[in-house]
Amino acid sequence: MAWWSGPRRRRSARTQARSRALVALLAAFLAPAVQAQSAGPITAMDLERLRFNPAATDSLLVDTGHVLPEGSYRLMLMAGYERGILLLRGSDGVDRSIIDYRVAGWLAGAWSPVERLELSARLPIIIAQGGSGAESLVGVTAPTSFGLGTPELGARYALLRREDGAPVFLGLGLDIGLPGGTASAFGRQNGWAGFQFAPRVAVGREVGPLSLGASAGVRIRSMEVEPGRNFGSELEQGLVVATRGEGLRAEIALEAAESLVAPDVALELLGGLRLPVGHGFEAFALAGHGFTDIPGTPSFRVAAGIAWAPPHAPPAREDACKEGRSHTPEQCPELDDDGDSVANAQDRCPLEAGAVDNGGCPDGDSDGDGVVDRQDRCASEPGLPRYQGCPAPDADGDGIPDDEDACPQEAGVGTNRGCPVQQEKPTEAPPAEPPPEQAPPPEQAALPTDHHVLFPVGESSLQEEEKRQLDAIADYLKAHPELSVRVEGHTDSTGPEELNRTLSQQRADMVREYLIQRGIEGSRMVAKGYGSSRPVTGNSTPEEQRANRRVEFVTESAGEAPRR
Structure with missing residues (x-):
């Protein structure tokens, strides 16, 4: 055992040395790669950014x-393809396309259960x-390659509708x-159990063949801390220009989302086409291009689908233009809300009575002479209606207008029709005794020609009572063949002056013709209409206006002065 022990111990030492060298070599080779590939964990988030209107x-x-419209609905089915959805950069500076492409579908619909309210649902x-x-x-x-979106x-x-004006x-x-x-x-947020909230306000209007629209809102959702950036709540805006017609x-739209948790802005330009294919069906297609690499913003996308919106007759609505019902002038363009004979559609002041010639707006009278500015040739200087608002011409300065002055170039007095009074130089004579006091002359009795022939509003026809008065005037003129007569026609101040002048002439002519029929020679009578320029009294009450609608x-x- 001793013999084997030495050689056995020597072989074990050599084996351990070789293992440590191999481990060191592998560590030196793998360590940079492991360090470059470390990017940190990534949590779930909702990557879908396509916002559409069902x-x-x-x-x-x-x-x-x-x-x-109330009671109508629209159902749609859409499929789309996107590229370049989620890029992640490792510590080695290399981008990895974690989700390079996505094929998605949407089931969506919208329905209006009551007027002004619309409900919708979307399932990606x-x-x-x-x-x-x-x-x-x-x-x-x-x-994973398959799943549901949020x-x-x-x-x-x-809040406001064009159809309501x-x-x-x-x-x-x-x-x-x-x-x-x-x-x-990546079809939902990790936090808040996946809930999201997106309030917004939207505005739109038709401009000729186009519809213009804009929306702005905020998408509130959980914040997810991701490698390199945070992902969460965003401000969302949209602008669109779309054509109208059957x-x-x-259409072309720009959709933007500005992150509230990171300095990011997602921007995508989209275009769309839609074509009715009959029986309430509509085919449509979309295409878009993203301008940023924010998660969920594709480099490009295409989508197409079919929608069904059956024709729907809107419920009968109460006619706001019926008498006594509340409405705006825009709702009822054919009515005349201010009663000035100008329909709402043409009335520049539909809630304020005015003149027809002034677009339905009240006339101004800067100089207060009773002649409105648009008819007043001297709008800053008080004048008379018969001179179109200018002061009466008075060449001799005697206070009597030239057209009433028998001596317009020579100052005179009113009692002598504007002519000077000629006084004879008295001859010297013995003073005469004062004449005996005489009783004042009796008042002159009224003559038939003192009568004023009255007329109804806007008419020149004679009433029976007036005809009896004219019979008496005819008898009087037959008894006084030396008299000549000027038949003067007049009107009240309502209505345009040109119309009043024409009407007053018609009244004077009517009286003259009647007297001719009663045997008075036409050569003895001259008919002249003066319109409303010579009122016998004011024009503020119906009684005063009636007195001015006359022939005198x-x-x-x-050898005698004229008598009215």
């Missing part, structure tokens, strides 16, 4: 605030996915992500 009222991709299915490099990283497990329930409520669609939305996604397939429609007579004979 109702697709205006856009496939972005909420525009326009909800489905991860059909197949794969990548490379996960097995080379310490603490990283390759994702199911979502959503609701949208329309609002300038835009405006809506509030809320999506809730539910537990059920497959964590090992046939082929197109001015008679004169040779």
Whole structure:
């Protein structure tokens, strides 16, 4: 045993030395590789970033605030392919495409149970996915190739609607992500049991053949600490421009998500086409390109699907334009809410009565002369209606307008029709005794021609009572053949002045023709219409306006002043 012991001990020592050398060699060779491949553990997160609108009222991709009509619904089935979804960089500086591709499908639908409210549901299915490099990283497990994404329930409520006369669609939305996604397939968040909450506001409007829309909101979810970056809650925005119409429609959208837990912004540009194929079915396709390498943002994606939205007759709505019902001028463009004879659609001031010639808005009168500014040729200087708001011309400055002044170039007095009074120089004579006091002359009796012929509003026809008065005037003129008559027609101040002047002339002509029929020679009478320029009283009450709707007579004979 002693002999064997020595050689046995010598062989054992040589074997141990060889083993230690081999271990040292392997360690020197493997240590750098193990260090480079260490990336730290990675936890589950929801990588799906495609946001779409199941109702697709205006856009496939972005909420525009326009909800489905009450009682209608839309169901859809979509499948898509994505590339470059999840990259992970090891400590050696090499990127591993943990999920290089994904084939996914979606079942989704939207329904409006009551007016202004829309409910929706989305179920994403991860059909197949794969990548490379996960097995080379310490603490990283390759994702499973099949699973479910995060199911979502959503609701949208329309605050403003274009069909109600609002300038835009405006809506509030809320999506809730539910537990059920497959964590090992990166179909759900690891924390909060997979729940997510996404409130948002959306606005939209039609502009010619296009629909414009925008949405903004926040996706609230658990924060997952990942190698190199954190992943969690994000601000989400979307912009879309889409065509309108019954046939082929197109759209382009920009979707962005700004992380609230890391300095990251995910950005993707998408386009879509949709085409009705009959019986309520619609085929559609999407394509997009991502501009960042944030987890879940693919380098590109394509998707296609089919949707079914059966034609739906909207429930009968109460007619807001019926008499006595509340409405806005925009809802009832054919009505005249302010009663100014201008329909709401053409009225620039639909809730304030105004003039037809001023687009339904009230007229201004800067100088307060009763002539509105748009008809006043001297808007900053008070004047008279018959001179289009300008002061009456008075060449001789005697205070009597030229058209009433018998001596317009020579100052005179009103009692002499604007002419100066000629006084004879008295001859010297002995003072005469004062004449005896005389009784004042009796008041002059009213003549038939003092009567004013009155007319109804807007008419020039004679009433029976007025015809009897004109018969008496005809008898009087027959008895006084030396008299000539000026028949003057007048109106109240309501209505445009041009119309009033025409109406006053028609009234004067009607009276003149009647007197001719009663035997008065036409050469003795002149008819002249003055519109509303010579009121006999004010125009603020119906009684005053009635008194101004008249024809009056001015008679004169040779050597006598005219008498009204």
